[in-house]
Amino acid sequence: MDGTTNIIELKGIGEKSATAFGRLGIRDVDSLITMYPKYYLTYEDPKDVNEIEIGQRVSIFVRINSEVHIQYAKRMKIVTCTAKDHTGTIMLVWYNMPYLKKQLHQGRDYIFTGTPIYKNGRITMEHPEIFTQEDYEAKQETLQPVYPLTSGLTNKLVSKAVAQTKDYIFHIPEYLPQNILDQYEPMEYHQAIWNIHFPESKEQLIKAKKRLIFDEFFIFIAAMHMITSGEDLKEEGYKIGVCKEAKELVKNLPYELTTAQKRALNEMAKDMASGKVMNRLVQGDVGSGKTILAVILLLMCAKAGYQGVLMAPTEVLAAQHYESFTELLESYDIKIALLTGSTKAKEKRETYQKIKDGEVDIVIGTHAVIQDKVEYNKLALVITDEQHRFGVRQRESLSLKGEKPHVLVMSATPIPRTLAIILYGDLDVSIIDELPAERLPIKNCVVNTSYRPTAYRFIEKQVSQGRQVYIICPMVEESETMEGENVIQYAQMLRSQFAPSVRISYLHGKMKAADKQKVMDDFSEGKIDVLVSTTVVEVGVNVPNATVMMVENAERFGLAQLHQLRGRVGRGGYQSYCIFMTSSKKKETMQRLEVLNKSNDGFYIANEDLKLRGPGDFFGVRQSGMMDFVLADIYTNADIMKQAADAVKQLEESGFDFSNLKNSRLEKQIGLARNI
């Protein structure tokens, strides 16, 4: 067995599970062992009943104080009972496990672990795990990995598959040079990989994670250095000047560009005219108007006789860009093509041909634009939107398609400058730190769930004034497969809260692309008043008529993500509102949400976020998946990031040849970066 062995050769993996793994991009042993658990189920000390929070997994030490009943409903056998401690009572429910009636006894003590919900007005745990005190103590020693699954896979199946690769894992050579190992004393690579799947102890798991986070930063930073200090950059790039059409477009806009937009535009125009290859990151706060800059640059590129590409992270966004580009560039004789995963095969073939023949000036799409089949014709400008959704890898494979095209990355994640410098090294950065002047600042409030009825009345009033509303629905992390159901149920519940004239719809990640698009189109066209959604609307969606963003369970999101969500409103001339709803009473939660309450400035929030977050939570779910990292979090792991940056620098200064590193991931990454 080696890293390229197909996983179908492992015991217990048949055609079906191999297909399921395939959906997650896992086909060989190397990709399997780097499919890290999302988090680990830990068994903390039990809490009192009155301390539990709805939706937060918890253990309680209680006595069953009712008879254990069995009810029969819709061909289901439902076991129920109540249990209490000295602080309160809770309802317990299990479906189709009738044998529990014999195992659970009134008057006895148990520890139950589960996620409490409100059901019929009572705090209820459905399907809690059951322990005696002794069993629980043993369980507390363990850490159970929870993998990012898809239907057809279970945690057990993944663990069993990884276990079979033990020999291979323990033979993966260490690729970091000895002096770096001595200095930072990280856990060895093979040990880290093994422990991430089968942690021997909490301490070992922390070490393993640290090592793998170090690797992620190390690779990212090393690749960045290769890009920005490479010989290639000194080579000639396409010379693209400002054309009269671009000037006219700017003059005819219904608004004036802000000073920050003008400054960024000048910096980019200078790069493109310089004869060197542009490599620039534009960081702009949500709603700061990055898209129009992309339009202007791509127009310049087209008028200079070259092709340009804009890559968006989702189909919804790609379609939105396609529409606004088509409208803005209507009078300039520019041919624009949309290319996404759900473009029909025949249409796709035609588009490929047109791109190849140079009949298309601007290609807009999702990562469909980097597929092998797409052959460009004089590709001179590559713009990627919302870079934290893409890896360096994807970006580079797009760059490879052209001959040293200019590269512009647009990001709405304001990374504090101190961190940006460490991460991006010498990559040029433009910052748009100003919002269009006529915007009214968003009014915020952080409220507890008792405010929900008031919020609904407020929403109804906004709708009656013709405005539109987003509600971000609670999401239970353990049941991502239930993501859709959560949203659907919430939307159903809302119908009973609002007048029948209020048009409610929903959106979630598991919907088919075409259905998602339809809902977004309807929302943009004002055919939907209230849109219940998961965070799929988080990035870039632009519906200026939307004025209310209500986020349920706001405590579950990171500050940066909440700020992104809030950015979906306040994009037009109307007063907008953001309601952060939380059931948490924790001091830290309130402190974090208060930062948002106080400020609408993304850079300020990012800095505060950095201050407030303590060291990374090594067992829990990560707050937000930023950039290309699987385990690393630029905020909570800033210290490890610094170490990795130091290590790269040190190796570089000693003339170390990175391409000699015997690590396939690193080789691939750096190799790609080189080819820009």
Ligand SMILES: Nc1ncnc2c1ncn2[C@@H]1O[C@H](COP(=O)(O)OP(=O)(O)OP(=O)(O)O)[C@@H](O)[C@H]1O
């Ligand atoms: N200088 C300006 N003055 C007024 N409105 C502007 C200006 N620049 C852009 N806009 C408008 O502001 C809205 C938001 O712009 P855009 O979608 O480009 O934001 P963005 O920076 O991409 O934000 P996000 O990261 O949230 O997607 C659009 O409706 C756009 O037409």
